[in-house]
Amino acid sequence: MSSSPTMAAPPSKPTFDVSRVLHQPLFGPLGALILAVIIFAVASPRFLSPFNLSLILQQSIVVGILAVGQTLIILTAGIDLSIGATAVLGTIMLAKTVGSGGAVAALIATLLICMAVGAVNGTLVTVFKLPPFIVTLGTFTAVSAATQLFAGSATYPVQDSVLTFLGTSIGSGTARTTLGVFVLILVYAVTWYALTQTAGGRHIYAVGGSPTAARLAGIKTNRTLFSAYIFTGVIAAIAAWAALGRIPTADPNAFQTANLDTITAVVIGGTSLFGGRGSVVGTLIGTLIVGVLRNGLTLVGVDNLYQNIATGVLVIVAVAFDQFARRRSS
Amino acid sequence: MTSTPVLQASNLVKRYGSVTAINGADFELREGEVLAVIGDNGAGKSSLIKALSGALIPDSGEIHMDGQPVRFRTTLDARRHGIETVYQDLAVIPALDIASNVFLGREVRKKGFLGSVLRQLDKSAMREESMKHLADLKIGIRSAVQPVETLSGGQRQGVAVVRAAAFGKRVIIMDEPTAALGVKESGMVIDLIREIRERGLPVILISHDMPHVFDVADRIHVHRLGRRAAVVRTGDRSMSEVVALMTGAMEPTEEERAGGR
Structure with missing residues (x-):
């Protein structure tokens, strides 16, 4: 019984292939980052100074860390609108509890409260099968209000x-x-x-790519989803700690755009909003693109509001590419 | 038949309220055969298959594997007994590569510290193993690192079959494996079924496609009104006769009614 000739795939090409490089999912984001760096280096002599490059990194810390959690959730074909608000709650928690129990207790309490928000999201998404967009919109609203109450609108x-x-x-x-x-x-x-070298990471991709197929393959899809939301809570707590390192004041009104910036970074980094494909390397590049763009535009004297327009356009272009690539592959 | 059936069910019943999905069904799969299960829509063949693969718990009746009574509460139970199922809707993850799909949910970790503490996957072992299984079933895929989405529909189903054949120690169930495929690709999957039988694994093939059934099956289990109406040997009856048995237009012989020879 020989296999039909059509079953045979063309032999894989080990030689260098330009079209293959162009089709690497990270090629676009990396190209955009390099292009942005070149443009700003030409436009402003200060851009490539060690001080400025370090500043870009420091400005990217909070959004960059939060974007890791966002990547995981988006890989599962979800979205998290609450991670930024959770991190802000974390900063208030740290600042208000440090006086009574010390820094370590404050960090543990913050970790637990952020994980609790993740657990609420995870439970609503897995047990009650509610759409992540609505669930996290709800927790975002509730957590933001709770933060204001908790902080008494003070910094x-x-x-x-x-x-x-x-x-x-x-x-x-x-x-x-x-x-x-x-x-x-x-x-x-x-x-x-975790995403590329462990079974748990594979399962995140599998659950996001095709939940039915993942379940049929014996993956406990609910457990995988739930742990992604818990992980996001941990990430929010780490971001809260890092935020106080950057600006040592807990402000309930800080990081208003952080959540959208994480989604921007993830999408620009080539992770599909439809789930199942993408990487944190892409998200890191996406974070840096946003950071470079904001920093560079500031250096050349472009107003903050125009910067927001620029990042907004960038997200839409990135999503359009994703849509286009998806339509072509199916 | 003197040898013990690989998988046998007797008098299975499953009711959903007033609806009877399985109405005292019998079933018998023998060593090394391809048994086709056919039946009209609503005849209850998928309920029967679900009971055999652990996706459904029957209200009464018995299932035996190799002569031993077994109870499947979940699909995982059935898997532990060496029963693997290939589903019609191409149950693979498009964005993951072939090796990841073959080992999905059963990943192999590296030995020693890297695997036990750092939980690192042994990707090269999974890749080699996948290639070996692909070659065993004569599926001409050169590299197990390409994403499944780059494959044709038939090749994708091939990956699903490889997964089942790699882990199914006793029985492979194929639920309409060609329903989503074109003519040529269906032919490939039928070839795979033969290949699996040649390796000594019995196959249960659920199919609507009579030419396929007559092409590959040794015996045909005709399901009707929630129970086994007849079992016929492929050579003993014509296609139109089998269809007549299926629709009830023709009565089976006593022997066929009792489970055939």
Whole structure:
């Protein structure tokens, strides 16, 4: 019984193939980042200075960390509108509890409260089968209001050295950065490992790509989804800690655009809003694109509102590409 | 038949309120055969198959594997007994590569510290193993790292079959494996079924496609009104006779009614 000739795939080409490089999912985002860097380097002599490059990284810490959680949720074909608000709640929690129990207790309490928000999202999505968009819109609204009540609409300066630890400056001369940047890189490295090197990571892709097929393959889809939301809670707590390192004041009105910025970073980074495809490497590039764009436009004197228009256009272009690629592959 | 059937069910009943999905059905799968299960829409053949694959728990009746009584509460139970199912709707993840799909839910981890503590997958082992299984079933795919979405419909179903054949130790159930495929691609899947039988694994093939059934099956289980109406040997009856048995236009012989020879 020989297999039919049509079953045979064309032989794989080990030689260098330009079209293959162009079809790498990270080619677009990486190209856009390099292009943006070149344009701003030409437009502003200050752009490539070590100080400015370090500043871009530091400005990207909070959104960059949150975007890791967002990537996981979007990979499962969901979306998280509450992660930014959860991180803000985390900063208030840290600032208000540090006085009574010390920094370590405050960090643990914050971790638990952020994970609790993740657990609520996860339960509503898995047990009650509600759409993640609506669920997280609800928790976003509730968490934001709870944060205002909890903070009494006041801001809280933080002096504790543990809570501001991630703002510690390291390096020499003008080439300085903060510990927060290393935490950012660490969060990406750990998540990259989990997503690409472990079975749990595969299952995230599988659940996002085709929930039915994943279930038929014996994957506990609800458990996979739930753990993604819990993970997002952990990420929000880490981002809250990093935020106090960047600006040592807990402000219930801070990071208003952070949540949308995470979605922007994820989508620009090539992760599909339809789930099942994408990577945290892409999200890191997406985060840097947003960071470079905002920083560069500021350097050349473009107003903040125009920057928002620019990032908005970028998201729509990225989503259009995703749609187009998806339609072509199906 | 003197040898013990691989999978046998007797007098299975499943009711949903006033609706009887399985009405005292018998079933018998023998060593090394392809048994086709056919029946009109609503005859209850998918309920029967669900009971055999653990997706449904019958109200009464018995299932035996290799002569031993078994109870399947979940599909996982059936899998542990070596029963694997290939579903009609191409149950693969398009964006994942072939090896990931073959080992989905049964990933292999590296040995030692990397695997036990860091939970690292042994990708090369899974890739090699997948290639071996693909070659075993003569599916001409050169690389197990390409995403399943780059494959044709027939090749995708081939990956699903490879997964079942790789882990199914006793029985492969194929639920309408060609329903979503074109003529040529269906032919490939039928070839795969033969290939699996040649390796000694019995196959249950649920299909609406009579030419396919007559092409590959050794015996045909005709399901009607929630129970087994007849079992015929493929050579003993014509296609139109089998269709007549299926619709009730013709009465089976006593022997066929009792489960055939």
